[in-house]
Amino acid sequence: MTAEKDPEGFERKHLHKFADFANKRVLEVGCGEGRLTWQYAAASTLTVGFDSDHDALRVARADAPHTMQKKVHFAEAGARNIPFANESFDIAVLAWSL
Amino acid sequence: MVHALDEIRRTLKPDGTLIDLRPVEDHWAVEIVSSASYQLAGRLTDVPIAVADDEAAFHAMREVESRGWYIKEKEEEFAFFYYWDTPSEMKEFMDEEWEGLEKMDANVFSAVKSTWTMANADARVRVRVKMLITKWISC
Numbered sequence: 001m002t003a004e005k006d007p008e009g010f011e012r013k014h015l016h017k018f019a020d021f022a023n024k025r026v027l028e029v030g031c032g033e034g035r036l037t038w039q040y041a042a043a044s045t046l047t048v049g050f051d052s053d054h055d056a057l058r059v060a061r062a063d064a065p066h067t068m069q070k071k072v073h074f075a076e077a078g079a080r081n082i083p084f085a086n087e088s089f090d091i092a093v094l095a096w097s098l
Numbered sequence: 099m100v101h102a103l104d105e106i107r108r109t110l111k112p113d114g115t116l117i118d119l120r121p122v123e124d125h126w127a128v129e130i131v132s133s134a135s136y137q138l139a140g141r142l143t144d145v146p147i148a149v150a151d152d153e154a155a156f157h158a159m160r161e162v163e164s165r166g167w168y169i170k171e172k173e174e175e176f177a178f179f180y181y182w183d184t185p186s187e188m189k190e191f192m193d194e195e196w197e198g199l200e201k202m203d204a205n206v207f208s209a210v211k212s213t214w215t216m217a218n219a220d221a222r223v224r225v226r227v228k229m230l231i232t233k234w235i236s237c
Binding site: 036081 | 099102106111112114117172178233
């Protein structure tokens with residue numbers, strides 16, 4: 001039993017309409033299994049997704065396309081203490097997580 | 099939430115972009131869709147805890163805006179569809195994945211099943227989720 005999600009690609013279309021990810025450093029908050037990550041990460045210079053769900057991050061890492069393994073990274077963390085330095089990213093994405 | 103938004107702001111470069119992408123409760127429609135047409139079969143019931151989550155998120159964004167941490171640049175709504183081959187698959191998914199978050203009343207499920215049964219052979223079931231995307235600039 002699985003659901004097919006957004007086959008029309010409306011989410012991806014709106015995401016790219018609202019932000020230009022080309023050559024940007026992106027922080028994704030609440031990345032979960034990385035479903036959203038793969039919709040923009042290819043354009044970015046660096047994408048870091050973080051989530052407090054250890055199991056979801058395992059899926060995200062396992063699903064990482066070979067071509068993106070150098071530019072996409074996942075970290076286990078909560079949003080109250082984000083483990084990155086000041087002014088590190090150009091774009092932050094709240095991925096169904098606010 | 100406000101503290102988390104301040105943390106995100108700390109990690110953003112000056113004039114950085116924050117994209118807030120999330121579903122919002124709005125009695126999401128359950129539709130029967132085939133190659134020929136689509137029909138509204140019913141609507142899900144908004145659950146108080148999910149409505150409260152939405153309100154908390156809106157409150158947090160209003161708060162950080164009032165503090166001058168972020169400026170709203172633009173906002174749009176759009177539909178995000180979940181599809182299943184049968185009403186039973188939809189019900190099973192909702193019971194497992196959306197338990198406590200979305201509620202489908204028995205009469206709505208009956209209407210979905212009967213509408214699907216009478217539709218074309220290629221008919222599928224979908225839920226139309228209302229999505230909100232907002233672009234904020236950090237200050």
